[in-house]
Each structure stands twice: as C-alpha cells, then as structure tokens.
Amino acid sequence: MNRILPIFIITCTFNAFLIAEDSLRARRPALGVTRDRAAKTWSLTASEPGIASPKTIFRSNLSLDYASWSSDGSYLAFIVNGDFYSNWDENQKKWIDGDVGQKLVIMNRGYKQVAEFADIRRYCWSPHGNRLAMIAGQAVEVGLGFTPDKMVVYDVDTKTQLEMPSTAYDLCWAKHDNIIYIATFTEKVAFDPVRKSKIDILYHGIYFSDDGEYYYDPSWEGSEFGIYRTVNNERLTPPGSLLNREFLHPYGWLEDSHCLVIWDYDSKKSHIVNVETGKSVTVDAQPLGQIGAVVRRNEWNDPEFCADTAMLESLK
Amino acid sequence: MENERNIITTFFALVIILLLLVGMLIFESPNESNHSNEAWAGVNPTPTTATIHHGTPHNGSMEYDVQMTNTTGIWVKNSSRSYTGDKIRNCLEELGRAWATAYPTTTYPPIQITEISPEHGGPFPTPPNHLSHKNGLDLDFRYLRNDTSAPQEMKFPDDEAHYDHDLTQDLIDRLNNLDCDAQVQLIGAASAANLSGVQTWLGHNDHFHVRFVDPDGTSN
Numbered sequence: 001m002n003r004i005l006p007i008f009i010i011t012c013t014f015n016a017f018l019i020a021e022d023s024l025r026a027r028r029p030a031l032g033v034t035r036d037r038a039a040k041t042w043s044l045t046a047s048e049p050g051i052a053s054p055k056t057i058f059r060s061n062l063s064l065d066y067a068s069w070s071s072d073g074s075y076l077a078f079i080v081n082g083d084f085y086s087n088w089d090e091n092q093k094k095w096i097d098g099d100v101g102q103k104l105v106i107m108n109r110g111y112k113q114v115a116e117f118a119d120i121r122r123y124c125w126s127p128h129g130n131r132l133a134m135i136a137g138q139a140v141e142v143g144l145g146f147t148p149d150k151m152v153v154y155d156v157d158t159k160t161q162l163e164m165p166s167t168a169y170d171l172c173w174a175k176h177d178n179i180i181y182i183a184t185f186t187e188k189v190a191f192d193p194v195r196k197s198k199i200d201i202l203y204h205g206i207y208f209s210d211d212g213e214y215y216y217d218p219s220w221e222g223s224e225f226g227i228y229r230t231v232n233n234e235r236l237t238p239p240g241s242l243l244n245r246e247f248l249h250p251y252g253w254l255e256d257s258h259c260l261v262i263w264d265y266d267s268k269k270s271h272i273v274n275v276e277t278g279k280s281v282t283v284d285a286q287p288l289g290q291i292g293a294v295v296r297r298n299e300w301n302d303p304e305f306c307a308d309t310a311m312l313e314s315l316k
Numbered sequence: 317m318e319n320e321r322n323i324i325t326t327f328f329a330l331v332i333i334l335l336l337l338v339g340m341l342i343f344e345s346p347n348e349s350n351h352s353n354e355a356w357a358g359v360n361p362t363p364t365t366a367t368i369h370h371g372t373p374h375n376g377s378m379e380y381d382v383q384m385t386n387t388t389g390i391w392v393k394n395s396s397r398s399y400t401g402d403k404i405r406n407c408l409e410e411l412g413r414a415w416a417t418a419y420p421t422t423t424y425p426p427i428q429i430t431e432i433s434p435e436h437g438g439p440f441p442t443p444p445n446h447l448s449h450k451n452g453l454d455l456d457f458r459y460l461r462n463d464t465s466a467p468q469e470m471k472f473p474d475d476e477a478h479y480d481h482d483l484t485q486d487l488i489d490r491l492n493n494l495d496c497d498a499q500v501q502l503i504g505a506a507s508a509a510n511l512s513g514v515q516t517w518l519g520h521n522d523h524f525h526v527r528f529v530d531p532d533g534t535s536n
Contacts, residue, residue: 035473063473084522086393086469095393140444141393141469141522142431142456147443167445185445221447222454222504222517222527223374247504249518265507265516291518 030054030303031067031076031288044078046111047303057111062101066123068289069299070130075114075156077106077123077132079290086141099139106132106156114156121146124293127175127210130156131193135168143221144169151182153193162196170220172292176212183220204228207292209253214275216260218292219247227260227275240278242271251287252295257312261287261295270300272307274315281311367401369451369530370437376451377437384408384432389416391426391467397440398432400452403531407496414490419483421465427487428458428467430523453501453530456523459509460484471522472508481510488513491526501529 029046032054036043042064045054058064060080067078082099089096104120107113123134132154137146151166168182168189179199180191183206190199204226205217214236216227225248227236237244242262251261254272262271263286270287273280285302287295297307368379382405384390384398389412392398400408408429415427433452434440440449448454459470462480470479491500492513504517505524514524 081474083474084469084471141458143444143446143449145519145522147445169447185439185447219517221449222502222525223447247502247515247517 028069028073028299030299030301031069031078032301033064033067035063046076049303055111057107058105066290068125068293070125070132070156071127072130073109074130075106075108077104077125079104079120079123082119082139084139084141097138097140102139104132104134115154115159117152117154120152121148122170122292123290124171124173124180126173126178126193127294128178132156133171133173133180133191133193135166135171137169151191153180153191162193170206170292172206172208174208174212175210175294176208181206181208202233203230204233207250207253209258210256210294211258214258216250218249220249222247225249236275238273238275238278240273240280242273242280243275243278249291251291252289252293254307254312255294255296257297257307259307259312259315263287263291272311272315274312277316279315281315283307365402366532367403367452368532368536369401369453370536371451372534373448373450373454373527376453378433378452379436381433381436381452383435384429388412389414389419389421389426391428393428393430393467397434398429399435399437400432400455401498401531403497404452404528407494407498410496411490411494415487418486423465424483425460425465425480426467428460429455430458431456448525448527451530453528455526455528457487457526458523460487469522472506473521476508479509484509485511485513488524498531499529501527503527 029048032045034043034045040061042060043056044058044064044067046057047054062083063081065079065081067076069076080101080103082102084099086095086097102119104117104123105113106115117134119136120134121137123132125132134152135148136150137148139146148167148169150163151168152161152163154161167184170183172181174181180193182189182191188201188203188206190201192199203215205215208215212230214227215230219225224246227243228234229236251263254261258276259272259274262273270283270285271280283305285300285305288299288301365380367381370377381399382402383395384392384400384405385395386392387409390408412427432455433449437451439445460480460483461468461470461478463478488503488511494500503514503524503526504520505511505514506520507516
C-alpha cells in the first residue's frame with residue numbers, strides 16, 4: 001500500500017496535467033475578419049474546429065473589428081466601425097464630426113444576433129459570467145478618435161443593463177477582483193459592478209494580469225509605457241529590451257501568466273514576454289480580440305497555435 | 317543752490333538706477349526660472365515674447381503661445397484649438413511655403429492640421445479632449461488624399477482608395493527633416509498608412525500625430 005500510493009498520486013497528477021493541456025487546446029470557433037475589396041464588403045467568419053472552410057456569420061459594408069468570445073464561450077461580440085464625416089456647420093460656424101453606423105453586435109453560439117448597442121467604441125467581457133462593460137461615444141477626427149459620453153454594463157443572459165454617464169476612454173474588467181477599471185482623461189478609477197459604486201484607486205494603469213500581481217499603462221497618444229507591481233505601485237524595469245521602451249502598446253496580458261503579448265505591426269509577428277525575467281519568444285500568430293483584453297492562450301489567428309504551458313515555463 | 321540741485325538730481329538718478337536693478341532682479345527671464353504658470357499670473361510680462369512650453373505634452377501648459385491659422389500651403393481645421401509656440405509656428409509656415417511651391421494647391425491638397433493645443437495649453441476647455449496636446453508640442457495632421465485638392469478627412473480603411481501614400485510620405489519626410497529652430501521628435505501613425513519614419517501607434521486611422529522637441533528646453 002505504501003508503495004502504491006505515491007505511484008497513484010503521480011499518475012493522477014500526470015493525467016490531470018494532460019487533461020488541462022487538452023482543455024487548453026479545446027478551441028472555440030476561431031473568429032476572423034475578411035474583406036472583399038471589389039464588393040466593398042467586410043465579413044466576420046467563424047472556423048469550427050475540424051471544419052476546413054470558415055463560415056460567414058456577419059457581412060457589412062462597414063469595417064469590422066475586435067471580435068471575441070465571452071469568457072464561457074456562450075456569446076461573441078464585435079465592433080462595426082461607423083462611416084466617418086466632418087462637415088462645416090454654417091449656423092454654428094464650426095466643424096461637426098461624427099459617424100453613421102458605429103455599433104457593438106452580440107451573437108449567441110448559434111450566430112444569431114441577440115443585441116446591439118449604438119456608438120460603442122470599446123468593450124470588455126467580464127472574466128466570469130456573460131456580462132459586458134462598454135464605452136459609448138461620438139466620433140471625432142482627433143486624439144483617440146471619439147469623445148466618450150457613457151459607460152454601459154450589460155448582462156447578456158438577463159438582458160439587463162446599467163448605464164452611467166462617464167468620460168472614460170478605456171476600460172478593463174479585471175479577473176483577480178472582478179472590478180472594472182476605468183481610465184478617464186484626468187484619472188484612473190474603478191467601478192464595482194456588484195455594489196454599483198465607484199472606487200478611488202491610486203494605480204497608474206488599468207490592465208491587470210489575471211492574478212492581479214502586475215499591471216501596465218500603455219502608450220495612448222504617445223504617453224510613456226510602464227509596468228507596475230500592484231501591491232506597492234513599484235515600476236518594473238525588466239531585463240531585455242522589448243519592454244524597456246518609452247512607447248509601447250501591448251496587445252494584452254496572456255491569460256493566467258505574467259507575460260505580455262506585443263504585436264509587431266512591421267514584422268507581423270507577436271512577442272510573448274515574461275515581465276519578471278524579460279525572456280521572450282516570437283511567434284507567427286496574432287491574438288484575436290480587442291487590444292487591451294486578456295489574450296487567451298489558444299485564441300489566435302493561427303488556429304494551430306497555442307501558447308502552451310511548456311512555452312510559458314521556458315520564459316521563467 | 318546749484319550744488320544742492322546737482323546733489324538732488326544725482327540722488328534721484330541713483331534711486332532710479334537702483335529701482336531698475338531691483339526690477340531686473342524681480343523680472344528675471346522666465347526661461348531660467350522655476351515659476352509655475354500660476355506664479356506668473358498677474359505679473360507684467362517679461363520683455364521677451366518667446367513662447368515657453370512648460371512641462372510635458374501630457375501635463376503641461378504654455379506662456380506667450382501663438383495661434384496657428386490658415387497660411388500658404390497650410391489649412392487649419394480649428395484655429396481656436398490650434399495654439400503652439402512661435403518657433404514651431406515659424407517652422408510650419410516655412411514648411412507650408414515650400415509645400416505650396418512643390419505642390420500647387422490648385423492641384424494638390426494643402427497640409428492639414430486638425431488640432432494642436434488650447435490657448436495657454438492645459439486640458440481643452442471643451443470636448444474632444446486629449447491625453448497629450450497640453451503644451452503646444454503635439455499636433456495632429458491629416459493623411460492626404462489623391463482625389464481632391466480641397467481639405468478633406470481621410471480615414472483608414474474606408475477611404476484608403478483615396479489615400480495618397482507618396483504625398484503623405486513626402487510630408488512625413490519634410491517634417492522629419494525640418495531645417496529651422498524647431499525639430500520633430502517623433503511621429504505616430506496607423507500601420508495601415510504604411511509610412512516610413514514614423515512609429516506605429518494604435519488608433520490614428522484618420523490622422524497622424526507629430527511631437528516636436530521642446531524648443532526652449534525641457535527644464536521648465
């Protein structure tokens with residue numbers, strides 16, 4: 001018995017590891033956006049695992065962006081980009097900027113549209129359940145491209161929504177404390193979606209790793225990039241050059257890790273960088289979903305790619 | 317009597333010289349001072365009118381700033397939101413003249429500046445707001461079109477069939493090689509614009525962002 005028990009424990013642990021790896025590789029349909037230049041249309045496609053040809057699930061003459069699944073995969077959301085205009089108003093003697101058709105669309109797993117919200121510029125799925133936090137605003141030609149006017153938290157299952165005036169231009173729903181962190185033009189604040197209350201914070205950024213140990217502040221409009229330790233707001237200067245840049249806008253944290261994903265627009269490759277060691281790996285795949293959201297380890301534009309445990313271990 | 321008058325005249329002359337010296341000490345050049353904007357409020361302006369860019373583009377302000385308006389080769393979308401420094405404006409005006417010579421505005425679009433900073437810098441008093449653009453060093457420029465010589469917005473990806481890459485690239489090159497008292501520090505642009513001499517920044521699908529080196533140094 002004394003000999004059997006350790007063997008049994010080792011076997012169970014190994015099997016659990018294999019199951020975890022399998023579940024990591026079990027994929028939701030990969031979402032992609034294609035463009036038909038001749039027909040001037042954009043299509044959102046979903047590639048079911050094991051089926052070669054992707055299925056078109058939405059078509060529009062407006063461009064599409066930032067398709068992503070909810071945390072449990074029951075729903076998907078994406079942004080339809082509005083048709084921008086800037087017109088001189090003779091009565092007001094000023095330029096009026098705006099766009100037509102900007103919206104966020106939510107579909108269920110059967111690709112049936114279940115909701116849409118006008119003028120949504122950014123969104124973030126809740127890390128648990130099927131809720132969305134989103135920012136609505138009016139298009140402008142300068143700066144970040146929109147003037148925010150409200151924030152909405154929407155529960156897709158119950159179809160209920162909470163709306164509040166807000167000047168937040170960016171948001172992130174953190175996994176470690178289930179709090180929505182918000183960046184306005186003057187401060188970083190937080191919103192508790194359960195108590196429906198605002199929380200004052202002293203952090204310099206809003207993008208937290210899944211365990212909440214680190215966060216970063218990206219280079220919006222040429223601001224200085226920084227990575228911080230959450231517990232004391234200490235600024236990190238990891239070894240290696242990838243993260244020691246004045247201007248950097250990472251794609252996001254890799255789920256359940258201390259690694260940032262950096263998309264290189266020029267080489268069309270991603271760098272996965274451990275913020276503690278500075279070690280990195282370069283991969284031929286681009287993460288899916290909105291920039292700033294946590295990057296799932298198996299959701300990339302290359303359906304074969306997965307940032308698996310062995311890869312992350314090699315960066316420690 | 318004559319002597320007394322001379323003594324009094326000399327005395328008053330000395331007092332005036334003394335007052336002038338004290339005045340010069342009080343009104344020392346703001347370039348060399350650490351005074352904040354508020355500290356200077358209400359004080360008679362110094363003899364210099366050179367613009368002072370205080371702080372950083374993300375947390376700064378300006379003194380003696382100047383307004384950028386339409387000029388040869390340059391169209392300004394909103395001059396009430398286009399305040400900058402004198403040296404930068406002079407450089408831009410020089411750039412505009414060279415642009416109009418190279419690209420007559422009857423055939424080609426002018427350089428189009430959509431936003432710089434509010435008067436005296438700081439946050440814009442009305443929307444839209446910015447995270448930067450606080451001290452006159454940051455400017456937004458439109459990408460240029462190939463289908464009109466009139467100023468018109470150009471947004472990726474919708475308008476990319478009308479994007480004049482070569483013309484926009486030439487503007488970028490001219491900005492990166494200004495031969496004047498102000499120099500460009502960096503330019504941020506959308507990856508879709510496929511420009512060299514720029515950094516790829518998120519967003520910026522309808523404009524590129526130009527940041528100047530602070531012409532009066534970064535210590536104030």
